[in-house]
Amino acid sequence: MQTPMILDGKALAKSVEQELQVRVQRIKDKTGRVPVLATIIVGNDPASVTYVRMKGNACNRVGIRPLKIEMPEESTTEDVIRQIQALNEDPDVHGILLQHPVPRHIDEMACFNSIDLAKDVDGVNTNTFGRMSMQMDAFKSATPLGIITLLKHYNIPLEGREAVVIGRSPILGKPVAMMLLNENATVTICHSKTKDLPEVVRRADIVVAAVGKPEFVKADWVKEGCVLVDAGYNPGNIGDIDLKNAIAKCSAYTPVPGGVGPMTISSLIRQTVESAERKFGITNG
Amino acid sequence: MQTPMILDGKALAKSVEQELQVRVQRIKDKTGRVPVLATIIVGNDPASVTYVRMKGNACNRVGIRPLKIEMPEESTTEDVIRQIQALNEDPDVHGILLQHPVPRHIDEMACFNSIDLAKDVDGVNTNTFGRMSMQMDAFKSATPLGIITLLKHYNIPLEGREAVVIGRSPILGKPVAMMLLNENATVTICHSKTKDLPEVVRRADIVVAAVGKPEFVKADWVKEGCVLVDAGYNPGNIGDIDLKNAIAKCSAYTPVPGGVGPMTISSLIRQTVESAERKFGITNG
Known part of the structure; x- marks a missing residue:
């Protein structure tokens, strides 16, 4: 077994911030x-x-x-x-x-x-969701955008992969499913009414847990070599995945804290800078 | 093997039309x-x-x-x-x-x-899609609404069932996936980049084919007893599923023609009547 890769949201958010500082300075200038x-x-x-x-x-x-x-x-x-x-x-x-x-x-x-x-830089308007889903110009839901940015940064392949999203909230499950779909993943959306959730999760190359229940996803649900994205943030810095036991089986994972959380904030401020750039007619890059 | 049930969209559309005639007459009166x-x-x-x-x-x-x-x-x-x-x-x-x-x-x-x-009675605006996805008040994409109406009319259970949608178009694949999800199905969305599509389809309790390729879905892809929804309508009255061979394995199916097609038109005119009822402040029923 290789040591799993840590999808370090804290580090990536920091480097995005450095880029954003430059862009904000350019707007200022x-x-x-x-x-x-x-x-x-x-x-x-x-x-x-x-x-x-x-x-x-x-x-x-x-x-x-x-x-x-x-x-x-x-x-x-x-x-x-x-x-x-x-x-x-x-x-x-x-x-x-x-x-x-x-x-x-x-x-x-x-x-x-x-x-x-x-101005919907947090990506919460239903039309933002609709436009994003149909790949039109739109801001994106902040946490899903953070997740996709993190996966891409670490070169996690998405195209053709089986992604299983657990949870279907308007700000997380549904938009992250649509974004993964638009990245050409084969996407399954699970929820409280899903029968035999462990069996569905076992198919996944990528698991996105967004249920809001501490350590809800068990280690024996996950396939050897899968990628674990833990979007849960429960009291006591506990995620939605039993990472302690699941890490040994996965190829990569987002830590809690320091994974998805910092990327959510990073997406929000990045989209705010983008909004200002558009307003002022400044092209990034 | 039981004889599979025909999900007769033509007959259902006809009975919906009779109901709509009454509602239009009431608006007129x-x-x-x-x-x-x-x-x-x-x-x-x-x-x-x-x-x-x-x-x-x-x-x-x-x-x-x-x-x-x-x-x-x-x-x-x-x-x-x-x-x-x-x-x-x-x-x-x-x-x-x-x-x-x-x-x-x-x-x-x-x-x-x-x-x-x-006035979006065909359900094509991205915000209609977004609102429908988030279960807010909204018209629905006509073909997906027709499909769900047909499945419900024939008491096909959706909650907890594995639904596999093949295709991800803005007016069919994506909205039908969201509607099935909101009916508590476990939904997988497949497309041209899906690896081993036959294997994914084999899991399905309900298959919705919306690819626009004649007889694309083969009989040996479908699970014994599954429900087949063929939203394809290719030249020569040919659907997206090889129904001729798949019918023997399924528990229910939409014929082509006479399945999903008439339900699409039925949904469109039903939503037009609803829009007029709202406009005139007339409660249905």
Whole structure:
């Protein structure tokens, strides 16, 4: 057995940040302006507060100006949509992020869908998803884009490979399935109603676990030599795959933490820079 | 071996039409108006001409007024979009169909995406696809909706079943995969880059063939007892599945012709009636 390759999202995110610093500097030199990412956080969910802080820090590292908008827990769907519309119209804002999850009484999808496609740098609008699925010009869902970027960086072949996605959420399972499909993988989407999940997972050359249940995917479900992508991030830095036992069988894996997580933030800020470049008519490269 | 069940799309479409006649009559009684389906055909592709005629006939049978708009072969993308926008704004039009395929020089997806979601009764706008995928209120892609309607009518269980979709087109493979997923099937999407397609198809409880190649799916690819959905319609009334030989192995199948084809038209006119009902504030049932 070869030692499995670590798909090091932390290292890749760092190198992407260095590239983005250069691109932000170029925007600054040409326009005197910097990209602005507006981040809306509704209420005080501690995980959301942490994520927003991490994203704000990443913005600062590359020179994007984070614009943090805190809305009270009791905000209505209409309040959030009104705030998003104001940001859509604000010519100084290049990207809009509504931190997930919002309080339960808010219609998150309706809020996502009010984000202007040109500013949907987190890739959450259903039309962003639709356009991305049909390979039209569109931003991409941040975590799926992070996963594909990471796999490509490490030259993991996708074309013709059997990819099994476990989970079908709007921001992860469904878009990562579509992106893998567009990379010419043969894609199977599994979920809570799948019969004999272990048997389905055993077929996979690439497993993407996005269920949100700690160590849900067991080592004996995975095929010898497969690639493990763990998009789970459960309390205590525990992923959705029982990596401790599965690592010995796989050819490559994303660690938790330091795998998919940093790539999500990296995708978000990269798309914010892209949005600003488009706005200012600056070609990257 | 039991005799396989014929999933008779022609018969089901006929009974749906009877129901739609009643609903159109109710619209007429309450408003003095009838639903209007605008159909744009660009150029003279003979298959498109036939389809548009068949759809017009179906409209007439249920009392929908078909509004046929013929545009010359040399129309530009902008010409078509302008025409669609005029129909979007026309309060008397309830549904808009741009007959596929359009001449090659036209950006079909851009045209599709200019159709107002409220009038997208053929389900071709990427945001219609996105909203449908995320189980939000939306019309559905006509052929996939026809397939799901047919399967449900014949009580074919979908939940937990392995569905294999062969083909990934924007109007068939991708949307039918998402609809099957939302019906809780475990869905695999295959395509030209899939390795060992016969082996993947052999796993399927339900096979949806949407490749556009005559008798592409062979009898020895299909599992004993599976359900065969043939969405192909090749010259000479030949489907994408070698049904002649595969029928003996399956538990149910859609014939060609008379299976998926009539259900596509049925879905289109049903959604046109729904659009008019919404417009006039009439609740069905």
